[in-house]
Amino acid sequence: MSRLTVYHESSPELPNKVLTHVEDIAATLAEVGVRFERWEAQAPISAGASQDEVLAAYRPQIDKLMNERGYITVDVVSMNRDHPQKAELRAKFLDEHRHGEDEVRFFVAGRGLFTLHIEDHVYAVLCEKNDLISVPAGTRHWFDMGEEPHFVAIRLFNNPEGWVAKFTGEDIASRFPRLDD
Secondary structure, three states: OOEEEEEEOOOOOOOOEEEOOHHHHHHHHHOOOOEEEEOOOOOOOOOOOOHHHHHHHOHHHHHHHHHHHOOOEEEEEEEOOOOOOHHHHHHHHOOOEEOOOOEEEEEEEEEEEEEEEEOOEEEEEEEEOOEEEEEOOOOEEEEEOOOOOOEEEEEEEOOOOOOOOEEOOOOHHHHOOOOOO
C-alpha cells in the first residue's frame, strides 16, 4: 500500500501525519509541487517482460507525460535481491541530493521509498506498483530501494545523460527511517 509520512525535519521519530489514500497522498504532495498519481497498464505484463513490452503497456501515459513536460528519453530500470551490486547501488541514492531536472519514476512492480526534504519538512513517499512520482528539479531528496530490493520502474528524463545528481553534503537522510525500518 502506498504511503506518505510527513515529518518536521527536526523530529524524525515523530511523524506529523501518515496518509494511505492515494487521493490524500496526491493532494498533500501537490501542495509542495510534487506530482503523484496511479497508472494502469493498457496491456498485461508478464514477469521478465522486456523493456519494449513494459513501455508498450504504458505507451499512452508515457506519451502524454512526455508531450506535457518535454521529456526526451525514457527507459526501464529493474533491480532485485540477486543483483551483485545491490548494496553499492542502494548507498549511491541514500544521501540527500538534487537534480537539474525532474526525477520521474513510475513503479511497474515492487516498491521504493522517495524521501523529499522541502523547506522544513520531510515527506517520505512509499511508492508501490502503479505509482508515478515526479520530483521537481532542484528538490532535495534521497531514494531507498531497501536491503533486498525488488522493483521495475519506468524513468523519464529531459536530460539525455540520464541520472545526474548534485549531493548536498548534509547528513539528514541518515536520521530518517529507511525502507526496511
